[in-house]
Amino acid sequence: MTLVVSDLSVDHGAIRAIDNISFQVEQGQMAAVIGANGAGKTTLLRALSGLTRATMGSATWQGHELLYSKPEKLVRFGVSHVSEGKSVISELTVAENLLLGALWRKNGDEADATREKVLETFPRLAERISQPADTLSGGERTMLAIGRALMSKPQLLLLDEPSLGLAPLIVEQIFQSIRDLTTHMGLTVILVEQNAMSALKIADIGIVLNLGRIAAMSSAQQLIFDPQVRAAYLGY
């Protein structure tokens, strides 16, 4: 089951944020989407998860059309989106944030099992399980956001700049966890990142967005060594 995006365009008012892009991500693969600020990366994820309404095109996943639906509906198809800016509800506790992701699930035992796995992967969350989310550090909030997304039993995971505002050491830890979880749970992941190097290092394929269009797309390894990409995004 592949994610197939065809001729996707998204307008923000009079501006075309995403202009006619098409790509595919095989099941179990991780795709890193990199590009400058304003390239359309966040818009892409928001269109896929239903937060923003696409203007044209289609995105199919496991036979379902993802575009033009409400986010809460897509969650039930296995789409989980960790939105930009921490994606946790500050007023709720860590436990409540996690539980939130599993509310729609009917099988309580399975949800408990997932929770165990999440807390195993991110022990810091277990330590702070009853604390309100706004007392968490930046890195812990990111962990919580990812944990919340995992609680929804996703098959397609959309991550929007999880490294934003985090110290390099934490970023490494979190990225490693993401890679492990992806492999372990057989997830398909789209990882949007400013931190192009870290993202490409753990990804299978890489997509470079520029001004709403795909500027380059190939295996992540190839992109790391591509001279143009290196000059523009990798800094060397």
Added chain:
Amino acid sequence: MYQFINTILIGITSGAIYSLMAIALVLVWRSARVVNFAQAGQALLSTYIGYEFIQKFHSFWLALFLSMVIGAAVAALIDATFMRTLFRRAGHGPIAGVAPIIATLGLLGLIRSVLGLIVGGKDVRIQPPVSNVGYTISGHTLAFSPLKLLIVGSVLILMLVLTVIFQRTNVGLALRASAYSPEIARLAGVRVDGIRTLGWALAGAAGAAAGMLQTPDGTGALSPDSLEFSLLLVFGFIAAVIGGLESLVGAVVGGLILGLVLAFVLTYISGSLVFITAFGVLIIVLLVKPSGLIGSRRGRRA
């Protein structure tokens, strides 16, 4: 001495009614981040329907239950049709903050006029279901009767039930999450629109209870022009704001404080100063604690 006790009792009873209205307002605020000015109108409408049920079934309790059900249904309808359309059309423009206030005010006026057309002139009364004769202690009659006990008890029970729902159930979690951050709640799979409508429905039921319990306590008369109606509207709102709009406990506390202060002003100072005192209490509370008495420390803005 007995005047003092009676003043306190009056304060608690009237405070209980304001609390009930405040609870309804807080419910909608927490679910939808909207102050529903039409709440008092909905309460009046539900009470009128309750009156009709009393005429038909001759049972106050059945009518109370049914009016709460209808109140919930009407509120759900208002959210599902009116409010959703409103947000689609005016939710993102410059008028976004003001639009719900104006829309619900318009709805209030509409309900009021329609009720006036239906009821006006007719003598609509609801008789108290239990005695409203005050208890006596050593020959003095207290300003407290079985009816007033019923009112205060109902408010406490309702507050307890609602708090449990909000804090300890999955539905409550969904309600809170949808209010704090609808976007993240959606991403977590919560059907935010439906949950919000549920919040409205709960508020509608609470408002109906307020109306049904308050009406037999005064003259028993039901009218959109009555003083009781205006009090429900204004004081319920003030009580909610004093309490901070964020918690049900705050609503009850706000209502009680308001009820007590106003009772004392009414008894010991003057009836004409009651309204301006309400304003004074409100301003003092807000100046000291801008998000209300039990408002969140983080100062969650409108």
Added chain:
Amino acid sequence: MRKFIQSYFGRLSLFILLGFLLFLASNRVDELRVYQGATVAMYVVAIASLILLTGYSGQVSLGHGALLAVGGYAAALARIHFSAPIWLCFVIAVIAAALAGAVLGTAAARLSGPYLAGSTLALAVGLPSIANQFHIFGGEQGLLFDVGAPPTSLGADFTQYKWYFWIAASIALIAIWWLQNILRSRFGRTWRAVRSNEVAAELAGIHVGKSKTLAFTVSSGLAGLAGALLAMTIGTVSPSAFPLTLSFALLTGAVLSGVTTLSGVMIGALTLVATPEIADAISNRFASSENVATNLPGLLVSALLILVVLLVPNGPVEQLRALRTRKRAKTPLTR
């Protein structure tokens, strides 16, 4: 042509022209219309004060009726106790209301959205009822406010109602002219900036609290002026002249006019005056009961308000402007 209309002298000429036309018209219409004209002028000033406060400065007031009351009572008291000349009474009304607004505004600046709405609601109900407590305010019956008969220099058949109209219309024109200039100045821009994003405005160096308080003060002054005009047309000030429904009606008028712009202010004012008329006409036509007559105006206004908020949320003027701009920009810009 457009440039001229937008310029200072262009707008001034328009106002003078409008004033001239109004005065001409007042000679040709019957007494009832002239009287209603005075009421419309009063509503124009009152609604404009709300447009400033809510539309420009983003603060919702459910209690402007209270500020009208302050102005009305101040004018009446000045007349009764000091036999002040009429123009001075109006000035006193503005000052008194502005002072009240300055005090309230400092508190209001610290409150947001629903908390501000709640406070102003409490004020709307609380302030007029003070009049029942203190004798000086004349209790339930209130005080008289008599602007006196029109000066003889205007001719023997210059009626009282025409006099009301001339006073109200002149004051309204001057007030709106003044307000329009203020809104176009840096004050107006500051208010708008604060309304859109307080944090950004603060970072840009704007003192948010002061700006909001200023808006509240100016708005209150205008409201007081409207209150004095109301006192003039009714002849008395009393608590029952400033009920809660007045505050709601003003907000309704502001929304109908399009709360973010001054251009539509006449629409709201005319609607508020016309609706009771239309309602009367309808109930007379169908020979209905008094019950219908009392409730029909409220029904019409509320229904109209709901329709406007749903269909034309930014007000008719803004909607038309938006339609025109949308027609010009058909294709989306690709970057």
